[in-house]
Amino acid sequence: MSKLKLHAVSRADFIAKNYADFQTLLDNRVNPDSIPERFYCGGRGGWTFQTTLALKHYYGDEIECSFGSECRPDAINLMHNDDFGSRVKPWQGVTVVARADRPPVIGADVVVDQNPEVDVHSNRIFVPYWPQPGVKPRQRTDESIETVAFFGRVDSFPETYREGTFKQRLAEQGIKLRISFDNWTDYQDVDVCISFRKSHDHKLARKPASKLINNWLGKTVMVCDDEPSYRAIRESELDYLIAKTPDEAFDAIMKLKNTPELYRQMREQGEKRLQVYSREAVAARWFSLFEDIWRKGLHNRPTFVRAVRFGFGKAIRPLTKKF
Numbered sequence: 001m002s003k004l005k006l007h008a009v010s011r012a013d014f015i016a017k018n019y020a021d022f023q024t025l026l027d028n029r030v031n032p033d034s035i036p037e038r039f040y041c042g043g044r045g046g047w048t049f050q051t052t053l054a055l056k057h058y059y060g061d062e063i064e065c066s067f068g069s070e071c072r073p074d075a076i077n078l079m080h081n082d083d084f085g086s087r088v089k090p091w092q093g094v095t096v097v098a099r100a101d102r103p104p105v106i107g108a109d110v111v112v113d114q115n116p117e118v119d120v121h122s123n124r125i126f127v128p129y130w131p132q133p134g135v136k137p138r139q140r141t142d143e144s145i146e147t148v149a150f151f152g153r154v155d156s157f158p159e160t161y162r163e164g165t166f167k168q169r170l171a172e173q174g175i176k177l178r179i180s181f182d183n184w185t186d187y188q189d190v191d192v193c194i195s196f197r198k199s200h201d202h203k204l205a206r207k208p209a210s211k212l213i214n215n216w217l218g219k220t221v222m223v224c225d226d227e228p229s230y231r232a233i234r235e236s237e238l239d240y241l242i243a244k245t246p247d248e249a250f251d252a253i254m255k256l257k258n259t260p261e262l263y264r265q266m267r268e269q270g271e272k273r274l275q276v277y278s279r280e281a282v283a284a285r286w287f288s289l290f291e292d293i294w295r296k297g298l299h300n301r302p303t304f305v306r307a308v309r310f311g312f313g314k315a316i317r318p319l320t321k322k323f
Contacts, residue, residue, distance in 0.1 A: 004063045004294045005075035007093075008052040010044055010083045012069035019049055019067070026065050029057045033133050033279060040133055044080040047098035047112075050130055051078060051286055058283045063290070071095065076293055081105055086314075091307035094298050096289070099124075101206040107310040109301070110293065114208040116232045127285050128233075128277055129208040134185045137219040143260035148253060149178040149190040149220075152211065156197050157181075166246040173257065187218030191263075192253055195224035196243075209233050212240060213277045216270035221263055223252045233277075238269035 008022075015022070018038050025035075032039075032054040039050045049067075056065045071077040071092040081102040084090060090108070097108040105111045109123065116126040148170060150157055157179065160166065167177045178190065187193075195211040197204070209229040215222040222240035224230060230240060241256070243249035256263045275281060 004290055005072075006052060006055060006063055006065050006290060007072045007075035007077050008048050008065070008067040009071055009077050009079040009088050010048055010067075010069065011087065014044065014083075015067065015069065018045065022049065022053075022067055025053060026056050029060050032057050032130075032283075035133055040130065043098070043100040044082060046130060047080045047100055048078055048083070051098075054130070054279065054283045055286055055290070058280065059287050063287070074298065076290055076298070084108060086310075090310055091303050094293060095306075096293070099206075101203065101208075107306075107314070109306075110289070112289075115205065115229055117228075125289060127289065128213065128282050129210055130282055131217050131277065131279055132184055132210070132214045133279075135214060135217045136186050136188050137217065138190055139188045140191075143263040145175055145191045145253065145257040145263070147176045147178055147190050148192045148194060148223075149180055149187070150194050150196075151180045151184045151214065152195070154181045156199070158196050158198050160246050161194070161196060161249070164246055166250060169250050170253070173254070175253065175257070184214070187215075187220055190218065190220050192256060193218070193220050193222050193224075194243075194249060195222065195227075195230075196249070197225065197227075204228060213273075215240075216273050216277065219267060219270065221256060221266045221270070223249050223256075235273070236269065238266050239273065240266075 030053060032050060035050065035053060039045045039053065052065050052067065055063055066075065070089050073093040075093060076096055077090070077093050078096045079088065080098050081100050084095070084097045084105060095108045096110045096112060097105045098112045099105050100114065111124045112127045113124050114127070114129050150161070162179060170177050180186070193211065193215040205228040207227065207229050209232070212222055212224065212230050223243050224240050225244055226242045234240070241252040243252045
């Protein structure tokens with residue numbers, strides 16, 4: 001089999017603004033755990049350019065990577081949902097489109113989804129989103145609970161956990177609440193992570209399980225709402241403790257504090273789950289997908305058929321926004 005060719009596709013102005021040094025990073029096979037923030041803060045950077053860098057790092061001898069603003073007929077063309085438009089001429093070659101947290105993609109050869117429930121669809125496949133680069137894991141190895149932390153965006157964290165009695169009740173138990181809106185990598189003094197959202201609309205089902213996976217990477221334990229993406233990858237009760245209110249979250253944290261054996265078991269479960277969700281494991285999933293596409297061949301579908309499918313998908317896209 002000839003060397004696999006992967007072509008990252010995005011708008012020319014987006015590439016010029018954010019990835020002028022991308023070829024140099026590819027040539028150097030840069031470690032994807034130490035990439036700049038622009039590669040993971042934002043869907044197009046994460047799904048398209050971080051994926052390409054990671055594949056080059058781990059499989060550089062078996063894959064040829066390029067990038068540009070139009071699809072190539074001789075390569076597998078990887079792009080974010082936002083870039084799947086006529087500007088990139090997707091009918092020119094095989095397209096792999098990352099749906100991210102957008103409405104369904106119609107007209108692509110393969111759609112990559114971040115929720116495993118989609119695997120029943122013929123051209124849709126589950127690949128987890130990349131874990132947070134540069135995570136500094138918990139340093140202590142004991143089962144004591146001293147710090148509870150939230151990692152995420154300021155506009156998603158409910159005020160009842162910030163301004164209510166939740167923080168005070170933790171403090172009375174000798175537990176500090178750390179709210180980290182800007183630094184998503186430092187888990188060194190964290191024992192328990194919490195994850196809750198203000199909004200619970202239909203779009204929540206599109207979100208990835210990133211906070212849960214990053215929690216495992218940080219060697220901590222999670223207390224969270226039972227979000228669709230978390231529930232979809234849950235193997236047992238040891239993956240996370242469910243709470244839907246500040247009172248329930250407090251009770252779950254106290255359960256961990258008063259049951260060191262449970263805390264130890266949950267940390268061990270997190271280590272086990274990283275066998276599937278670590279950066280290396282996610283890279284292996286991507287490479288397996290691309291290998292399969294490459295093996296089947298790039299010309300199984302005529303250009304005219306691709307163009308018709310793309311046009312149909314764009315025509316009905318406004319009807320899919322609620323899904």
